[in-house]
Amino acid sequence: MIDVDIRQRLGDFSLDLRFSGGAGVTALFGPSGSGKSSVIKAIAGLTRLDAGRIVVGGTVLANDGRHTPPHRRRIGVVFQEARLLPHLSVRSNLRYGRLFTPRAERRIAEEPVIDTLGIGHLLARRPATLSGGEQQRVALGRALLASPRLLLMDEPLAALDEARRREILPLIETLRDEFAIPIVYVSHAVEEVARLAAKVVVLDAGKVAREGSPADVFRAATDRFEIISVVAGRLGAPDHDFRLTPVETAAGPIWLNGLAGPVGRPVRVLVHATDVALSLARPDGLSIRTVLSGTVAGVSGGDGPTVTVDLALEGGDRLAASVTRRSAVELDLTPGRSVFALVKAAALDERPV
The missing domain is CATH 2.40.50.100 (RNA polymerase II/Efflux pump adaptor protein, barrel-sandwich hybrid domain)
Known part of the structure; x- marks a missing residue:
């Protein structure tokens, strides 16, 4: 369970919103500039709240007087770009996130993730030799193997062509269903959101315009x-x-x-x-x-x-x-x-x- 209450000034832009999410995927949807990525940064701890609070799985990560640093939040993040470490092999990239997870809390094993993502044949290669879709698979695996309490995905398919999107989308569905980690998913693509999300939060100018199931939200457009x-x-x-x-x-x-x-x-x-x-x-x-x-x-x-x-x-x-x-x-x-x-x-x- 995630509960987000953000009031934050970002230059000429401000966030003033509240939403909650449960199991499965909570999608943040809206046009460019509506505040989706700013919300992701706040949840990840990359920016500090002016007011409000962020609670994940019953743990308070931020409130008016508290700011847990990003590396202590146990939150995995997947961006548009894979952001893999170029000097490390795929296997070493996968294991990198686990370095920040206490051994007793490493509840997700390597082999199931590698098998699900279909990247076993890539383990010895370097990121520069991978296609965009392969790099994004590795980025998903790295985030999962950190055994996060929450997974944030900030337009993870935006930099891929249509064929690669169709390749990765079923994998995200499988990860959602098999590993039972709550996901906050940012996108402005209706097809992605309707396919993946249990709940949709529509943002407009830093505020929640409407929220509900994909069926209710997209049918309510004007x-x-x-x-x-x-x-x-x-x-x-x-x-x-x-x-x-x-x-x-x-x-x-x-x-x-x-x-x-x-x-x-x-x-x-x-x-x-x-x-x-x-x-x-x-x-x-x-x-x-x-x-x-x-x-x-x-x-x-x-x-x-x-x-x-x-x-x-x-x-x-x-x-x-x-x-x-x-x-x-x-x-x-x-x-x-x-x-x-x-x-x-x-x-x-x-x-x-």
Whole structure:
């Protein structure tokens, strides 16, 4: 458990926020300059609070009269750049963080981390000979092997290309699940946050703008192009002939472009509100593959040309659809109305699941 209460002046910028996080990943989300990295530095002890307190696992690390130095906080940090020691081998880099951890508290063994990250064949090499993705794997391993009470990740995928991001994301999921270390994860990428986080804290100008589950937070955006629903399901048997994969949900299958992984794996699918159309009857003779059943839970948007229809899907998930206000009136989209949500498979692929 982490409890963060920060009031801190940083030149012309100030932080004035409070949030808490439990097991799993707590994501700090927001645009550049919103204060995400400043919060990470404060938690790590790289800056001193003007007021407030930081508590991790019941241990007070900072308050109005106390500042525990970084090397005594037992917090692992992974930055955008791997920041490996160039003169040391991969094995020595992995073991470096353990030097600051008392032997009795080294609860994470080397071999499981090396196996999970798939870096056993790299142990004798130097950082300069590694790819960006390999370096970031080693940085993750170094942070874990220090047996931290908390792991901070400050945009760890930002410096990687798309292929390397898709390589590292499943590893972070595995580390989250297998080693049970709370993680505070900084990103401005919706796909990363929705996939990894149990809780999202949205920052704006150094303050908490909103917080909650990924599904609640991203559906609550006000710009229709930023409204995103998170729908949970499990991967079904892929259609290899046409390279499509269904995600099985209670409301119906969601079809993805591409082959997305092992059958049965739980996933979250991101659906933009502007990619959803609504119908009062189950459609026939359309190219759209994804048809989800639900009822209208509410309509918001006022008197503008478009409104957001909030749907309660069968199974409990919520889906937002952006439609014209005229369509909402003509279809009588009032609470309780049964509808079908249509999503083009071409709008979805295997990357954000």
